[in-house]
Amino acid sequence: MQLGINLGYWGAGMDADNLAVAQEADRLGYAVCWAAEAYGSDAATVLSWVAAQTERIDVGSAIFQIPARQPAMTAMTAATLDSLSGGRFRLGLGVSGPQVSEGWYGVKFDKPLARTREYVEIVRKAMTRERLSYEGEHWTLPLPGGPGKPLKLTVHPEREHIPLYIAAIGPNNLEQTGEIADGALLIFPSAEHLEDTAIKHLRAGREKAGTTMEGFDVCPTLPLALGEDKDVTALADMFRPYTALYVGGMGSRKQNFYNQLAQRMGYEKEAAEIQDKYLSGDKEGAAAAVPHALIDQTTLLGSVDRIADRMKAYAEAGVTTLTLAPAGFTLDDRIASLRAGSEALERAGLA
Numbered sequence: 001m002q003l004g005i006n007l008g009y010w011g012a013g014m015d016a017d018n019l020a021v022a023q024e025a026d027r028l029g030y031a032v033c034w035a036a037e038a039y040g041s042d043a044a045t046v047l048s049w050v051a052a053q054t055e056r057i058d059v060g061s062a063i064f065q066i067p068a069r070q071p072a073m074t075a076m077t078a079a080t081l082d083s084l085s086g087g088r089f090r091l092g093l094g095v096s097g098p099q100v101s102e103g104w105y106g107v108k109f110d111k112p113l114a115r116t117r118e119y120v121e122i123v124r125k126a127m128t129r130e131r132l133s134y135e136g137e138h139w140t141l142p143l144p145g146g147p148g149k150p151l152k153l154t155v156h157p158e159r160e161h162i163p164l165y166i167a168a169i170g171p172n173n174l175e176q177t178g179e180i181a182d183g184a185l186l187i188f189p190s191a192e193h194l195e196d197t198a199i200k201h202l203r204a205g206r207e208k209a210g211t212t213m214e215g216f217d218v219c220p221t222l223p224l225a226l227g228e229d230k231d232v233t234a235l236a237d238m239f240r241p242y243t244a245l246y247v248g249g250m251g252s253r254k255q256n257f258y259n260q261l262a263q264r265m266g267y268e269k270e271a272a273e274i275q276d277k278y279l280s281g282d283k284e285g286a287a288a289a290v291p292h293a294l295i296d297q298t299t300l301l302g303s304v305d306r307i308a309d310r311m312k313a314y315a316e317a318g319v320t321t322l323t324l325a326p327a328g329f330t331l332d333d334r335i336a337s338l339r340a341g342s343e344a345l346e347r348a349g350l351a
Helices: 015-028 043-052 071-084 098-103 112-127 171-180 194-208 229-237 240-249 257-264 268-279 283-289 292-297 304-317 331-347
Strands: 002-006 032-035 058-061 089-094 164-167 183-187 217-226 300-302 321-326
Touching (some): 002 015, 002 217, 015 032, 015 043, 015 331, 032 043, 071 089, 071 112, 089 112, 089 183, 112 164, 171 183, 171 194, 194 217, 229 292, 229 300, 240 257, 240 268, 240 292, 257 268, 268 283, 304 321, 304 331, 321 331
Parallel strands (some): 002 321, 058 089, 164 183, 183 217, 217 321
């Protein structure tokens, strides 16, 4: 099992620290550094900045938002980043959510599975550098009856095949991801529930495509907080607002994929309470309602040995790249967590 690092969003006051974290991850032999985007910093600019100041670590988008870019533009960006980084780019895609898609980009959040499938097909076709033509429900290239003609990508990617990942949560999305992608980006993964909440759906998609899970990258992101095992409860409390935001407030009452995931993990009553409190404006109450077990199952907390044990559980559950989001109030704290992750992987016998 390999390790990755997720820098999250740029522009949150930790930009210099984020670069230092990425450089330390590079030095420690982490496999990939991911960057996110929502409605602030864009991931492409951050990744080019990181790639220019690291040597070996891959850089990946987690994610490029599908409603933000036309698929041909995403192919251009992927090819450019792969070329500039010397073949170190991984393309992660996702539909985002209805509030961002419609509120920020003005793109209707409808038929996300069909839209994703078409998007991936166009991106893959464009990156082969054949002349681009496509007829689908959501995109037609070139537009009929006009001056457009099939064009081909002029830049040469460093590699013939750039790894393509999809951020997936729901069963149908996971199955399609297994069918059409090279890897899956997961969030709030519990090793104890991973088979039922993710792996079996990815496997079904791989089988539909006539292949197996061999070579498919299962890549969840987990926050990591280093400390004494006796302080695990306090460490978990650091992530209460984060968990409450996603389970309670990320999306509408009817369309909150993270809330649905918590329910599939057995927290139906708790997920409903968190959402009720969060959407009523009681964010503190929502955070207090998050069960300790839910946080402990979806983070890495405590000593290096405890983290190593959890890493073993994730590897046994089918994780191939474990992406860490190291917590800490200072750069030194985050670097210490990063190093603890590397040490834990070795103690677990997974390096």
